[in-house]
Amino acid sequence: MSDDDRRLIAECLAGRKQAFGEIVIRYQSRLYNAAIRLTDSPEDAADVVQDAFLNAYQSLHSFKGDAEFFTWLYRIAFNTAISMKRKKRATVSLDSLRPDGGFDPDDPSELIRPGVALERSEEEQELRDALARLSFEHREVLVLKEIEGMRYEDIAELLGVPIGTIRSRLHRARLELRDLLQSNDG
């Protein structure tokens, strides 16, 4: 854990809420990007990040510092995302909300950002669709591996499953993704 994180956490535990604000600024973008790949929805991703930070704040005293703070935060966010996914599944399908299959353009930060055209390209859309059709288990390991660049050991620790499971999940996820992309091409 970095010294800055340690200091900010200590200050936060001492009652300085602004310190937690700095933590939020530091990690919200990274967390949001991972969450958006998991939930495939900007609103859900924002909710996941929001809930994750709130949970992290309330249980900050239980963070022992034996792992990276971001790993701990990630763990909370992942579980929040899973819970949200379950609730959504029980109510309404995600696809029914997004007939075009893309991100909701309501987010102004996306519209003003350069490269939106590229992001909306057909190829990217195809990849997003394929990722969205993967099972949550497969998607989460791919996100952790490819976007976060984590090693098998770290992913296993994060998800609380054996390394062998991670290896086989990633193996199946890659082949499944390939099949999906290939069927789209065909």
Place this chain on the structure above:
Amino acid sequence: MISDTLLKLMTAAVDGEASAAGVQLLQHALDSNPEACTLFGQLQLDGNRIRALPKVAPPAELHQRIMELVASADAPIADVPVMKPIARDHRLPTTEPVIIPVGFKSRRMSSRWLPIAAAASVLFAITTSSFMFFQQQLHTTRVVKNLEQSLTTDLNWAKLLPADNNGLSATPIPHGKQGSVDPDTFVGPAIPGIHATPDPESLAIAPLPRQLRPNFHGAAPLPETQFDYLDVRVPFLRQVAEFDREDTREQLIEELAFDPAYRIDVFVRNPTRAVSLLRSAAKASGVTLYLDSNSMIQLQKSNTNSLVIYSETMTPDDLSQLFAKLCAVDAKVSPRVFDFMHTMAVSTNDAKFLREVLGFDPGLFKRFAPAAGTDQPKANGNAEPIGAGTADHIVKALTAGKAKEVAQSAILMTWAPLSARTSPETSAEMKQFVAKRAERKPNAVPVMIVIRPAN
């Protein structure tokens, strides 16, 4: 056609987690298989495409929203005990720190009363102990006074008491020299049988507790107590790591010869890994270990960390070998999973709980009844002479018995907490275990191995 092994190698290489030997093997395979080469390229490309997905900026108001929520939330407290993570999903056993709604406000309120409560507790403890102490003193004084009064009326005591000491000897009074006291005046500790049929002529009393001597170092030594035979049985407590030694294994075999059934508590550092190692050790020892699937789920969810393995087919030798195998498999992992093991006779309470876990009475305290045709030698001396073919018959019988020998089996279930236990009627593994049960071997020892966390 691409083999499954090659596919795994390819995905591992794309993950960047293939070993050097694996990479070499893959390179060789790709050179000779164009189809595999194409697929490998596509997999790599897919990975690159995911990584190349542009970053999305979070909504501008996200930070503000979070900080508003944080502002309205309770502040974290540095000295609150660490919460236990509770898994909500069996795939994620300990990943989510769940907020337990203990209520920080109530905690802070209770802390105000803490000093008062502590002071009240101390005061209560002092008052109670003082009361008990003085009550005890009064009782002792009364007993001594009554006894002295009785002694003055019985001259026989004068022969037994030391002349230079007013106090009573603590040395047990030889049976034949016991004196008698007047039962009407005697107020001493209750002696079973005496009060029921008081006999003023031969009423014996137990010696009073030894009195404190003001000059301990200068006092005369107490008479030695002689024992003809002294048998002290100490608990069998060993580290599992010690079972690679022959003497430890033999000691366990000796220990398992005393009682009809045993409880062995095995302390482990990681119950999940312990079960996995136990399974390997059991397999290596030829023991079929049935794992109750619900118990395994509870274990994965961290809802339980105490499990019990019951077996009634293993002999002390088999158990000793099982622990030897366990020691061997445990030595291969670092740090070791198994800590100490503690062996003791099964208590009636243990037997009761085990009955509840198994759903049937295993008959732990039943003694083995010799089978028909294997009667004990006749005591009246009418034993028949051994015929010429008897030895052959014995050998044949023993060989046939080996062929029909019951396979060793054991069942693993949740032991504690009660809420995490499996109902034995619903456990498929328990049904299999019960179906395989057979007549207990004469030298088999029913044993319950309780796996418990080391701390």
